Amino acid sequence: MSEHRITDSLPTGTTVLGADEIIINMGPQHPSTHGVLRVKLKLDGERIVDSECIIGYLHRGVEKIAEHRSYQQFAPYVDRMDYVAAVSNGLGYCEAVEKLLGAEAPIRARVVRTILTELQRIASHLLWLGTHALDIGALTPLFYCFREREEILKIFEKYCGARLTTHAFRIGGLQYETYDGFEAEVKRFCTDFEHRMNEYEELLTENRIWVGRTKGVGILNSADAIALGVTGPVLRASGVQWDIRKAMPYAAYDLYKFEIPTRPTGDTFDRYIVRIEEMRQSRLICLQAIENIPTGPIMARIGKVLKPPPGEVYHGIEAPKGELGYYIVSDGTTQPYRVRVRPPSFINLQAFDKMARGSLVADVVAIIGTIDIVLGEVDR
């Protein structure tokens, strides 16, 4: 009788675990995978030999829905993708359709859009900071971050009636004028925010444990970052100075002075610093914009029924998590022929394996946190 090994009966190409290796499933129900991400880790002791992200648990077919809705009807749906940065999603979509129509929102609308989008960037980064710190074990920053975020959400609520999925903008401009006291409230938030930021940094940036947990963890060098198509703070932390707000200005970003923070190493600590600095820059943009909001109409003359000429358009914006792009194909009817979204979370998540391999289990949560994914956007 010939010797029969158990591996013979397996299909070819099946990998067999070594004796010391175990496979661990993190998620889809796991406290720190930020939603329904499932990560399959192959571990040697506590060291990661291999990893695989399994996604799709939150797939809702958003892109397909677009083909059965008119251009205006689809706008609220995009809020549900990156649901912690709905305003940015809406901005990208509205501007893409405007580009397709060959229209442009009036300057007043563009400035208000810029202010709200920057506030949304701060809110999104605050949520990231809180949850990231929580993953690494610092319980308290989460509540401070939520306290600040609450202020921003209150501004959103006063402006458009919704806090999370705002649908703040309309194709062609804005639906609502800013409310009385809008400028004062944004200004007050920005003034308070500066020293609050410093307080959070005191808790974390110089904390030895925090530095130890983040420095040298999940390194992504610039070549890999570009090759993987990573964008946003993750890319900038790897030393690439790329920000669509500067490279291809949209909304009213060309009117304001701001800097693009970059860091050389591309580890978790650098990504943390980059996002912290981005919040500061966003605050500066808001302060500049609020000083002088131009008067005038808030809606372009585009008509009630949108029938863009046949053709296609790609428009990308710098969402809090990276480049958020909309590729829209029009066949000349009231409904888009195809909408394809380039979600920053989905593409940034590709870098996970590169960052995680060789690190420890404890680093996985730090790395997932540092990519700053939102599963609604990854799965769409």
Next chain:
Amino acid sequence: MNSRMLEEIQPFILPVIYAVVIVAVLPLLAGYIVLLERKVMAHMQARMGPMRVGPHGLLQPIADAVKLLLKEDIIPDKADKLLFWLAPLGSVTMALLAYAALPLGPTFQIADLDVGLLFILAVSSLGIYGIVLGGWASNSHYSLLGALRSAAQLVSYETAAGLALVSGLLLGGSLSMKALVEAQDQIGVWFIFLVPISFFIYMVASIAETNRAPFDLPEAESELVAGYMTEYSGFRWSLYFLAEYANMIVVSGIATTLFLGGWLRPLASVHQHLGLPFEALDILPALIFLGLAAWCAKLAMRQAVPVQKMVMFLFVGLFVVLAGAMAWSLTSPLMAGIHGAFWFIVKVLVYLYGFLWFRFTFPRYRFDQLMKLGWQFLIPLALVNLLMVAIGLLLHQHFGWWLLWTVILSNGLTLLFAAWLGSENAKPSSTEAEALAAASGGK
């Protein structure tokens, strides 16, 4: 029952009563420590904490306990049933057993063992069996990883903690917990002022031993869900929980006894040195309870619901009764015992507050960093510290140096060593440097 038998069992009556009191009161106390923890956490995090069950959440621990008792008890299909069943019992038994040798006051102690400290250390280390067996018996990866982490962590940090305690033993010259406190009474200073570095080492190591943040890796909820307790639910889970809090009180008790003067009142010997005729500070316990009663009364007036108001006033009454007891015992022969227990509990609570404070301030260490801190920093530091304390003691006892000079000398030298060790550890090791270079090579 004849009188001879009565005589025989007489010495056991008091200890048995003490034991029953400890086993009965401790779970309740642990529940209220949890409430305290949640309240402290909430106030540090700009929120309210439990407010619904009872006024200011005062009945929350009871509600939690009832909930845990009534919960479905789930045993995973593939678990090792017997061990799964036994493990939490082992943990909680060992945690409670340690109280046998812990003196809560000069008279309130179940057994004054000659090797009291060794007994407590040995028994509380046995508690790890409950964790490892529980993690293994659950037959789950998270549990197993949590259990292994816990075992490795406990073994590493027990060394440092033990070495730190030895310097206290050198000063006290005994292993009996009671004798250690009495030694501090005689010298007139608590050992924390003579060997602050030992206290610091013990504090860090005790947090690690009890698996509390920032060393709570075995149950790091963001990584291992709940570590060794992942598969446990209901009452079994609460046994682990109880064991964790009981252990916290035990390590606080050890630290209090050895470094913070046990049941001694702060500034116990001041009146002797200043020539004061009375011990004015002995009124403090009664005043503290009166203050608490007044505070509760203030809060009670603000309660909108009559039932809540009543519960709050019950607490007012409780504190008034306690204040009365404290005042009454000033003139009674029981004074030393009751006031001793009061100060002991206050010191334990202060030490526990440190635990909570750290937990809400610091992020969590990574496992390799934890090991590095233990083996490459705390243990060498504890060794050098022990040597320095011994040299200082020798200079004081045999060469007649003034105690203050020897303390400054030995602690100063140890601090210098700590600074050097810290800078040495901050440099990345050769393998780490290589890994960093390899990772950033593609630039």
